[in-house]
Every structure is written in structure tokens, then in C-alpha cells.
Amino acid sequence: MRLAHCSDLHLLSLDGVRKLDFANKRWIGGVNLLTNRGRHYHTEAFEDMVADLNAVGVDHVLCTGDVTNLAFEQEFRFARVRFDQLTHGPGGVTVLPGNHDAYVDEGRVHFATVFADYATTDPGWAWDDGDPSPWPIVRVRGPTAIIGLSTSFQTPWFTAYGRCGEGQLKRLGQALSDPRLAGKARVVAIHHPPAGRRATSRIRGLKDHDAFAQVIAQHGAAVVVHGHEHRDLRERLPIPSGVVEVLGVPSGTYEAGKPEKTARYRVFEIEGDQVISHHLRVWHRDRRSFERDDHEPAASAASA
Numbered sequence: 001m002r003l004a005h006c007s008d009l010h011l012l013s014l015d016g017v018r019k020l021d022f023a024n025k026r027w028i029g030g031v032n033l034l035t036n037r038g039r040h041y042h043t044e045a046f047e048d049m050v051a052d053l054n055a056v057g058v059d060h061v062l063c064t065g066d067v068t069n070l071a072f073e074q075e076f077r078f079a080r081v082r083f084d085q086l087t088h089g090p091g092g093v094t095v096l097p098g099n100h101d102a103y104v105d106e107g108r109v110h111f112a113t114v115f116a117d118y119a120t121t122d123p124g125w126a127w128d129d130g131d132p133s134p135w136p137i138v139r140v141r142g143p144t145a146i147i148g149l150s151t152s153f154q155t156p157w158f159t160a161y162g163r164c165g166e167g168q169l170k171r172l173g174q175a176l177s178d179p180r181l182a183g184k185a186r187v188v189a190i191h192h193p194p195a196g197r198r199a200t201s202r203i204r205g206l207k208d209h210d211a212f213a214q215v216i217a218q219h220g221a222a223v224v225v226h227g228h229e230h231r232d233l234r235e236r237l238p239i240p241s242g243v244v245e246v247l248g249v250p251s252g253t254y255e256a257g258k259p260e261k262t263a264r265y266r267v268f269e270i271e272g273d274q275v276i277s278h279h280l281r282v283w284h285r286d287r288r289s290f291e292r293d294d295h296e297p298a299a300s301a302a303s304a
């Protein structure tokens with residue numbers, strides 16, 4: 001089983017820019033977007049990634065959020081059209097929301113509407129604890145169980161932090177310990193960084209990263225993947241039998257002359273309940289292609 005992980009596409013519809021409604025918080029993002037993002041984040045990178053994903057034969061694609069910039073409905077629709085080019089279909093592609101997809105509160109509604117079938121939980125995994133939130137979602141595909149969290153909501157200006165929330169963390173523990181996932185490689189997916197220095201940032205971090213770490217410490221996981229920082233990040237969380245790797249992938253569409261941040265995605269090779277190796281595929285804008293980056297050593301993930 002091969003699982004691809006991408007993140008932070010920030011797909012930009014020029015049509016959308018023209019129609020920007022700069023009411024409330026959006027104007028900051030709008031200015032930022034017009035001055036920077038449009039030059040640095042390239043929709044054609046994601047189009048090339050989709051072609052690559054269709055060609056290299058991954059079994060499932062996972063995107064950990066920030067598919068848009070300002071959470072406009074038309075941005076979600078613009079992004080959806082590109083995701084729909086994946087031959088895997090919505091059942092073979094899992095998309096989580098990031099903070100930009102919840103840039104204003106109604107973004108969460110647009111995500112839930114436009115990306116509904118990319119973020120449905122499997123039958124039998126609806127939560128019955130009285131909380132109407134569907135998160136986390138659980139999607140079992142072959143030997144892999146993806147448990148996807150939602151950590152994003154509208155935050156004050158100049159901040160971009162996230163939070164799992166007590167209820168969602170309780171459910172995460174329930175999912176990780178559910179006998180239906182015994183023997184599966186449990187992949188925990190989250191937008192915000194849940195470990196290391198960046199998790200502790202009061203501006204951009206994950207507020208309840210300690211509580212998240214406790215759940216992982218108690219129940220383990222094959223790997224934790226995240227986005228948000230647009231950097232190749234590697235952290236570890238302790239579990240009684242060792243550690244769990246926590247891997248952040250850079251943006252899937254960024255290209256602005258910084259090789260370490262150039263658009264990429266990661267491919268995990270999964271066997272049994274373990275990640276046995278992973279590698280990166282990086283965008284070569286001049287060739288309009290994604291190619292394997294052999295500078296990253298194939299690493300064994302920690303015990304499940």
C-alpha cells in the first residue's frame with residue numbers, strides 16, 4: 001500500500017481574486033495574497049502533482065489542509081475541480097481542512113459542502129456521543145486506517161493557531177484503540193504541527209498539543225502527518241514501546257527559489273501495521289514534473 005501525503009496547496013483562482021470581498025478578516029489575507037501568495041503558490045504545480053499521482057500508482061492520497069487562501073466558496077470549487085482530476089475519486093482521496101479553509105467561519109461550511117465526499121467518515125464510524133461534529137473521520141483503506149482531525153477555526157487577526165478540543169481527542173483515543181483497527185497501520189493526520197517547537201507557538205501552534213501527545217502516548221500510531229508550516233519537519237512523540245514519527249510536509253504548490261521549500265509530496269510505503277519507508281517527490285517547474293528526491297534517506301517509521 002502506498003499512501004501519498006500533500007498539504008497547503010493554497011490554490012488561487014484569479015477569478016476569485018477579482019471578486020474578493022474584503023469584508024472582515026479577509027482583507028489581510030487578500031493583501032497578503034495579492035502581494036505574495038499569487039507569485040509563490042502555483043496552481044500548475046498541483047496540476048502536475050495530480051498527473052504524477054495518477055501515473056506513479058499510489059493507492060490513496062491524503063491532503064492535510066489549506067486547499068484555499070481565504071475560504072471563499074469559489075476557491076473551494078476551484079480546488080475541487082483539480083482534486084476531481086485524480087483517478088482515485090473521492091473515496092481514494094482524503095482532504096482535511098486547514099486554517100486558511102476556516103479563515104472565516106463560513107469557510108468551514110463551504111469545506112463541508114464542497115469537499116464533503118473527500119472527508120466522509122467510513123460507514124460505522126459516525127460518533128454517537130451527542131456532539132454533532134463529525135471529526136475525527138476514520139477511513140480504512142487496505143492495511144491503512146487514516147484518522148483525520150479538524151483543528152481549524154476562525155482566529156484573531158495575525159494568528160493561525162489550532163485546537164483539537166477535548167471531545168475530538170477523546171474520540172481520537174477511541175478510534176486508535178478500536179478493535180476494528182487492530183493490525184492496521186494507523187495514520188493520524190492533522191493540519192497543525194502537533195509536536196516539537198512549532199507546536200508550542202502561541203501564534204501558529206496547536207493549543208492542546210500536550211493533550212494530543214498524551215493520546216498518542218497511550219494508544220500509539222504508525223505515523224502522524226501534518227502541514228501548516230510549509231516546511232519539511234520531523235519530530236517524534238514518545239510511546240511506551242519507542243517513538244512515533246511526526247512528519248510535516250512542505251506546501252504542494254510553492255516555488256520561489258528556495259529548494260528546500262519547493263513543492264513536493266511524500267509517499268509512504270505501508271506493510272501490515274507499519275510504515276516501512278517513505279520518500280519525497282519534488283516539483284521541477286522547468287520540466288513541469290514531479291521527480292523522486294533521493295536526498296531524503298528512506299527511513300523506517302517508529303513502532304506502531
Ligand SMILES: [Fe+2]
Pocket residue numbers: 008010066098100228229230
Ligand atoms: Fe498553509
Ligand SMILES: [Fe+2]
Pocket residue numbers: 066098099100160191227228229
Ligand atoms: Fe495552515
